[in-house]
Amino acid sequence: MREPAKISVTKRIEAALMEEIAAGELEPGVRLDEAGLAARFEASRTPVREALTRLTAQGILVEGARRGVFVAQYDREELAQIFEAMHEIEAACARIASQRLTLLSRTDIETAQANCIAAAKAGDRTAYLRANEAFHMAIYKSTGNPYMAEIASEFRRRTGPFRSKKFQTKEDLIASAQSHQELINDIFSEDSAAASKGMRSHMTESFLQALRAN
Amino acid sequence: MREPAKISVTKRIEAALMEEIAAGELEPGVRLDEAGLAARFEASRTPVREALTRLTAQGILVEGARRGVFVAQYDREELAQIFEAMHEIEAACARIASQRLTLLSRTDIETAQANCIAAAKAGDRTAYLRANEAFHMAIYKSTGNPYMAEIASEFRRRTGPFRSKKFQTKEDLIASAQSHQELINDIFSEDSAAASKGMRSHMTESFLQALRAN
DNA sequence: TCATTCTATTTTGTATACAAAAATAAGAAA
DNA sequence: TTTCTTATTTTTGTATACAAAATAGAATGA
Numbered sequence: 001m002r003e004p005a006k007i008s009v010t011k012r013i014e015a016a017l018m019e020e021i022a023a024g025e026l027e028p029g030v031r032l033d034e035a036g037l038a039a040r041f042e043a044s045r046t047p048v049r050e051a052l053t054r055l056t057a058q059g060i061l062v063e064g065a066r067r068g069v070f071v072a073q074y075d076r077e078e079l080a081q082i083f084e085a086m087h088e089i090e091a092a093c094a095r096i097a098s099q100r101l102t103l104l105s106r107t108d109i110e111t112a113q114a115n116c117i118a119a120a121k122a123g124d125r126t127a128y129l130r131a132n133e134a135f136h137m138a139i140y141k142s143t144g145n146p147y148m149a150e151i152a153s154e155f156r157r158r159t160g161p162f163r164s165k166k167f168q169t170k171e172d173l174i175a176s177a178q179s180h181q182e183l184i185n186d187i188f189s190e191d192s193a194a195a196s197k198g199m200r201s202h203m204t205e206s207f208l209q210a211l212r213a214n
Numbered sequence: 215m216r217e218p219a220k221i222s223v224t225k226r227i228e229a230a231l232m233e234e235i236a237a238g239e240l241e242p243g244v245r246l247d248e249a250g251l252a253a254r255f256e257a258s259r260t261p262v263r264e265a266l267t268r269l270t271a272q273g274i275l276v277e278g279a280r281r282g283v284f285v286a287q288y289d290r291e292e293l294a295q296i297f298e299a300m301h302e303i304e305a306a307c308a309r310i311a312s313q314r315l316t317l318l319s320r321t322d323i324e325t326a327q328a329n330c331i332a333a334a335k336a337g338d339r340t341a342y343l344r345a346n347e348a349f350h351m352a353i354y355k356s357t358g359n360p361y362m363a364e365i366a367s368e369f370r371r372r373t374g375p376f377r378s379k380k381f382q383t384k385e386d387l388i389a390s391a392q393s394h395q396e397l398i399n400d401i402f403s404e405d406s407a408a409a410s411k412g413m414r415s416h417m418t419e420s421f422l423q424a425l426r427a428n
Numbered sequence: 429t430c431a432t433t434c435t436a437t438t439t440t441g442t443a444t445a446c447a448a449a450a451a452t453a454a455g456a457a458a
Numbered sequence: 459t460t461t462c463t464t465a466t467t468t469t470t471g472t473a474t475a476c477a478a479a480a481t482a483g484a485a486t487g488a
Binding site (some may be wrong): 222223224257258259260261264280281 | 451
Binding site (some may be wrong): 437447451453455 | 459460461462463464465466467468469470471472473474475476477478479480481482483484485486487488
């Protein structure tokens, strides 16, 4: 029997805010005041503060020039720079992953992709977003390098609110899932150059759509 | 006249700890207790806590399995993974930098390298460490992408305590400075593939020495 | 009307207090 | 001695309090 997994108030608030930002409920530019959040989460300002500090360290929130912290918001130029950095890291992950594929990691990637296809066919946007995250995470994990995986995940969290906007229609979902399929072929080819190139093209596509939607 | 630049207690403590860890005064594995630090910095536990939280988020500290936070410590396997990730990011930085070199950024890199050579010739380890950081920072900055620069810097901070150990003799410093020179040639060649390859070889060298010293 | 100074309010940064959890130490039983 | 239990002490997580800074608002003068 496992313990009730007591989670600290700080972590609970951090996770909740991260979730809301990822889901787009808290839009970029919105200000978060400590007192308000403390009231909302029925806690004191102390854990709220700590959660905000952690989210700020991750770049999900930014401290405004004046006062208070805000959900990170980027103009086109900044967004392009973030995507460029993400682009590089994702490409490196794809290359490394292709060199180190195990039966298990191949299966994980394929399973995630199967979920993507199912969600796309069903036109279920929420399910697709979740499956899409899992798909990319599976690739990161396949590098066998938790540090690479961590920075890749971090960028994914940061760009989440901007990427999610681009999935509007069922066609968007299906197009994305197809793009995944090409990417998988490249990675599974075990030609690391092709894997890297494949990821670059997938990310470029993703960026162009994100730019259009923001 | 500029204002006295009021710095928060939290930031002061964070910077001080970062400095001490980078300098190797606080060795990997050492435990940091809040009460003790609060006494040392003549502050309450609150700002100490916040500083520790931020350093933990940056991976400079880790929260132990049991209790308390510790200066991050890595075994050979983990160190290899971190260096691999750093390797990838540095290579990407070098490639991008080589594509975007401006007169100003070239000058910054050359100036930093001149300082490295001077410190190496003088056998001044502390000065070399500082100049070496500036040299790499100048390359990051030359990418024109603050997000790339930020992750590269973060890895540099994390690996600082392990890299610094490898500079023991004057010959080590001179060898490092010479390695820089080759790297500069590759980056300034404006052949981005060569730049990336050059950085990879520089980082591989650096890693091998770090492994030997740790 | 606009700018400016002063006042009031909000909000943050830091200190302190306290309860709960974990680590440590001590003692008892095998 | 070793192991198990229990008591003690640390240490952490959260709440609360308060002063200083920042913002907003009101009043004053041009």
